[in-house]
Amino acid sequence: MIQLEHISKKFKKKTVLNDISYTFEAGKIYGIYGINGSGKTMLLRIISGLVFPTSGSIIINGKTLHKEISFPDHMGLIIENMELQPQLTAFENLEELNKINHYATTSDIQDALRKINLESNEKVKKFSLGMKQKLNIAQAIFETPQLLLLDEPTNALDTDTIGCLKAILEDLKKKKSCIIIATHDHQNITSLCDQILEMKEGNLYDKN
């Protein structure tokens, strides 16, 4: 589903990603761990199309990113500094996002909020950190993405909500989504993953 071919990312003299070639398949959950600054977020940003690699190609379902397509189709994403609209409720935020693609129905939006246990009518500006993270998750999954990229999705979540997140990811896996998770949360995420990868010295290593 996603082929990385010789992906490198360099900043002046610093090499963050160094000639990564890897294939991520549909219907699988991948967990990427690695020390702070090892390049996990950078890799997710590159796969999402938000950042250009210095060299190499990203091929998504046979189409080359930045040549045939600008962004992956049917993608869900959690990445730091997401823009939520503070004056709107969670439901209204998702309604606004749905105006981009119109992939979801009202009941899809309600389902996503229910699945992550966020059925609040408060405005986002009154949300706690954990509630904001729940909304980040809801916005990533409400369209049933084929590709789901999650950077530290369990941040600020309580144990029950981590259980909800796991159920959501298992369900998307059954629907043949490709799920890539960058995380330090071994305890909760590792058991869910079909493949564990370590990001080290600019490259990805299979760990199982």
Ligand SMILES: Nc1ncnc2c1ncn2[C@@H]1O[C@H](COP(=O)(O)OP(=O)(O)OP(=O)(O)O)[C@@H](O)[C@H]1O
């Ligand atoms: N715009 C930039 N200019 C220069 N260096 C950058 C830039 N963006 C990221 N980097 C560097 O790329 C490296 C990888 O950063 P990245 O955020 O991908 O790490 P990470 O593995 O996600 O870390 P963490 O576990 O702390 O979230 C870091 O050394 C960072 O300083």
